[in-house]
Amino acid sequence: MQRIEDILRAVVITATQELFGQAAAGEQVQFQKTRKEFAGDITIVVFPLTRLSKQSPEATAEAIGTYILSHFASADAFNVVKGFLNIELKASFWTSFLKDMSTHDKYGFGDKGSRGPIMVEYSSPNTNKPLHLGHLRNNFLGYSVARILEAYGHDVVKVQIINDRGIHICKSMLAWQRFGNGETPASSGLKGDKLAGKYYVAFDKAYKAEIAEGITSGKSEDEAKASAPIMLAAQEMLLKWEQKDPDTIALWKTMNGWVYDGFDATYHEMGVDFDKLYYESDTYLLGKETVDLGLEKGVFYRREDGSVWCDLTGDGLDEKLLLRKDGTAVYMTQDIGTAIMRFREYPGLLSQIYTVGNEQEYHFKVLFLILKKLGIPGAENCVHLSYGMVELPEGKMKSREGTVVDADDLLAEMAATAQAIAEEQGKLEDVSADEKAVLYKTIGYGALKYFLLKVDPRKTMLFDPKESIDFIGNTGPFIQFNYVRTRAILRKADAADLKVDWQIDNLSDAERALIKKLYEFPDVLATAAQTLDPSQIANYVYDVVKEYSSYYQASPILKEEDPNIRSMRLSLTEQTGKVVKAGMELLGVGMPERM
């Protein structure tokens, strides 16, 4: 369906040609939504057109308005305020739009797969540390962006990279060997990721004790750190791992398995998933091979000590290490390997989108530049979806100070809050216990997801655990509640009223405003997809719902006596619910049928 802006733009261009003898350029025809205090549906800003008309803004607007009225059938009236030409469209324009949208299941969505394949990476946690609030923002963001891109018409591949090798893994393995007494998730009742995290902490504690001991026996701090027996043992274990020592590999597999099980449980609760997992243990070798290639091409160089570097000073950056002097890979090496492997496995991939915190902006700038220098096709389209930290009132989360907000705990808390509120309201007495449990999660998790996604991703945001997350106002539950209202009405409506062949020739201001909002959805989706910004969808859906809520309070729907109007209002209710549900599902938020 052709957008109103495009139609009007064409009309204005011919108008300027006929009236002023010179056609306006497309970008000179500027539109904006008419402000609520003025009559009209769409406003043309005529200032840029005065250059063609050589007349005052008012006269220019008047002339164009008159032309539009006689050349565009859907225009009903116009008024001019300073340089703003407000155009009122006929009610039939909006009613026929409403009827038209009701014939589309996926109103506003792009054709499936019409925009090519694209990859979105998110999550990618440290396997030694359980997921926390920051990961929740990351996962919800990445998952939502993937859904938005899919709705926009891309084929999306959701992936994560699992950092499953390196000295940090050996630390928790070693601590478990020393202090674990064979403890397993089954024997301890702990989630696997929590168990591994526990031994990672235990390692750190033992290590610190050994450093302190070393210092008291007269060593410097650096010496004490370097000679701490448990650290030496961890390094030895890494060496064994790289030599594929069977016992070490077996332990590695076992403990990683626990962690993955734990993460999977959390991902399941969060409602996110992945199409493909990449493991650094599989990709770092390709990274190392690529270093050789870069050396051959002269993109990299080797220093006397054997280390390999890339000189980016010509691009305003620094020199970057790619291989240590002992020949082992660093983070960057692995990421190069991973990126290349992905482009190989998914030929035609338009872009890779990395959902990673903004503290790694420099890393990704360097990564993309190196990929480009290596001549990897697609490198120039890679994007770092950089998001801000979630901070607490006292600042960043710090594990040392015990201020880390654990993802599992927070999710459980959200469901419990939803339960408490629901029980207080007592509207769910006839719902089964199983259904209630699902509902509390839908509402509680919905509140959390909406809370994290309604904010511009790149901004640092604040989370106050003491105030917890609201369920009223601009929140997920408020949106769900209004959706539930639409469902309740539609359940109660007579089948005979649920038709779209109603005939209405005028709309109330509230109805017109609501339909106009629904009309915006495709534009909002496009903006969200292009800017990788779910907050666009979140704030839009809130606007829709606020409009509906006000309308609902003021206008009878089922109780409207005129069957024609009743049917129209039911259509409006149904279409509002459809857009709200579609929008919230793009955020990964489920919509309950009742609450």
Add this chain to the structure above:
RNA sequence: GGUCCCGUAGCUCAGCUGGAUAGAGCAUCUCACUUCUAAUGAGACGGUCACAGGUUCGAAUCCUGUCGGGAUCACCA
């Protein structure tokens, strides 16, 4: 020190091609439930858009500088 991001109401945030009198939610205060689900609605209160210049018919938005906050510049990941 270099580079990047941010600064809008008491608090949390919108404001995206530069446009009309800068908007929401929370908090505070009024009013409205025998009603299609009040997890609501209507209203009041609340702003030198950090500051100073500049560009423009027009700047919260673009440019420059200053101040304040954060990140980053590892043979860590």
